Amino acid sequence: MAQEIERKFLVKGDFKKEAYKEIRIQQGYLSSVPARTVRVRTKGNQGFITIKGIGNASGASRFEWEKEIAISEVEALLQICEPGIIDKTRYLVKSGKHTFEVDEFHCENQGLIVAEVELTEENESFLKPAWLGIEVTGDEKYYNNMLMKKPYKKW
Numbered sequence: 108m109a110q111e112i113e114r115k116f117l118v119k120g121d122f123k124k125e126a127y128k129e130i131r132i133q134q135g136y137l138s139s140v141p142a143r144t145v146r147v148r149t150k151g152n153q154g155f156i157t158i159k160g161i162g163n164a165s166g167a168s169r170f171e172w173e174k175e176i177a178i179s180e181v182e183a184l185l186q187i188c189e190p191g192i193i194d195k196t197r198y199l200v201k202s203g204k205h206t207f208e209v210d211e212f213h214c215e216n217q218g219l220i221v222a223e224v225e226l227t228e229e230n231e232s233f234l235k236p237a238w239l240g241i242e243v244t245g246d247e248k249y250y251n252n253m254l255m256k257k258p259y260k261k262w
Contacts (some may be wrong), residue, residue: 126200207223
């Protein structure tokens with residue numbers, strides 16, 4: 108069991124030329140209740156189930172548990188998920204000693220690009236790339252479980 112600490116930002120420039128890897132992700136939610144979200148996802152040719160707790164006051168830290176499961180199990184579980192599947196491409200971009208996960212959303216969330224950086228503590232400093240835009244850490248409308256309910260195209 109682990110505590111996830113991450114900060115989230117909008118993206119305002121070209122990051123793709125700096126990416127060293129890209130992965131297609133599709134995910135659905137068995138439970139999108141903020142106190143305990145349960146998601147299943149395909150990440151390339153791997154499957155995962157993840158449980159996340161509610162965030163702290165800043166929104167940067169929360170409980171997270173994840174386990175790899177068979178792709179066939181994810182595909183079966185996606186059939187009983189809440190309506191709305193998140194479809195995105197994740198790009199991994201190094202910046203100093205950190206790696207940013209930059210998500211370019213597709214389908215109903217087309218046009219939204221969000222970058223996250225995982226930290227070991229909330230106040231940890233990190234090198235901010237030139238393409239990093241405004242911080243949206245703790246802004247619930249950018250959470251994937253909320254984008255499933257109210258997609259970016261409907262804002």
